[in-house]
Amino acid sequence: MKTYLSGDPIADRRADYAAMLADAGEAAAAADVMAQALEAAPDWPAGWFRLGSFHEAAGAVQNAADAYREALRRDPEDTVGASLKLALLGVMPLPEAPPAAYVEGLFDQYSDRFDAALLQRLHYCVPQMIEAAMIEFGAHEAYARALDLGCGTGLMGERLRRRVSRLVGVDLSEGMIAKARRKGLYDELHQQDAAGFSDPISYDLVTAADVLAYLGDLSPVFSRVHQLAQPGALFAFTVERHDGAEDYVLQTSMRYAHSRAYLTRLAEQSGFEIRDIQPLTLRLDRGEPVEGWLAVLAARFPLLVGGAAPAIADDETLAAAKPPLM
Secondary structure, eight states, X not given: OOOOOOSOHHHHHHHHHHHHHHHTXXXXXXXXXXXXXXXXXXXXXXXXXXXXXXHHHTTOHHHHHHHHHHHHHHOTTOTXXXXXXXXXXXXXXXXXXXXXHHHHHHXXXXXXXXXXXXXXXXXXXXXXXXXHHHHHHSSOSOEEEEEEETOTTSHHHHHHGGGEXXXXXXXXXXXXXXXXXXHTOOSEEEXXXXXXXXXXXXXXXXXXXXXXXXXXXXXXXXXXXXHHEEXXXXXXXXXXXXXXXXXXXXXXXXXXXXXXXXXXXXXXXXXXXXXXXXXXXXXXXXXXXXXXXXXXXXXXXXXXXXXXXXXXXXXXXXXXXXXXXX
């Protein structure tokens, strides 16, 4: 949850006390104190979100929904993710993707401690596993041009850099991009959502390490990757695992989980052949394993009218089109 202060010292002190009560298991009392805080600072979306979470923990579902709606009313961009909470409560339709402002803000505030949290406490090893899968199911071990979607601070880039001649990173979070830039791994970095990124240059490798859990409907990303991929290019990614009949579900973590059947169908519809889809443990979350899928796809060789293969940009075109942005 966002921890933005309200700007009112009295409201902030009451909110801190409410959080102490909630941590002690007194959710209803926490909601009462948080409501008092909001009397002093009514135009505080994160405060309304916090009130909703206390009501929800106390089992007061209607009160929780009312608080989340108020957070959304006061912040239509939804930087706190109130619409996701309303969807989880069943009072709003399941969104195909979370609000961009929520995802951007979430990772901006997490960027300073991101690497330490993932590597030291959460036993995160997705980049190593994607690299191993690339080696096992790819046609070669070195790549000319790689695109790292949701590059974050560059943990996947650390694995890719030694295997690619040119590495491009894309992330929605300005804070994450700044961290990645300081590592000096990427030839280009772009602050952009994965489905909206475009480039006249094609890629022979695209990765998305632990980022697609922040999307429900993956078809825009799959379509975009296919547009950016050379024929035969690898697309290696992870998602959180859903074993039910639905294509995807929104979890209480406010991340999405996807089914294997959905990934298989979407890959085939989007012009990829499946090299492998395997289960794996992505990391820990509150001490519990987060299960996922690791998929390796290859872009099929489309034919144009008359049977001609699509043109692929050569290295000279590449150098002219995209100067490094370091």
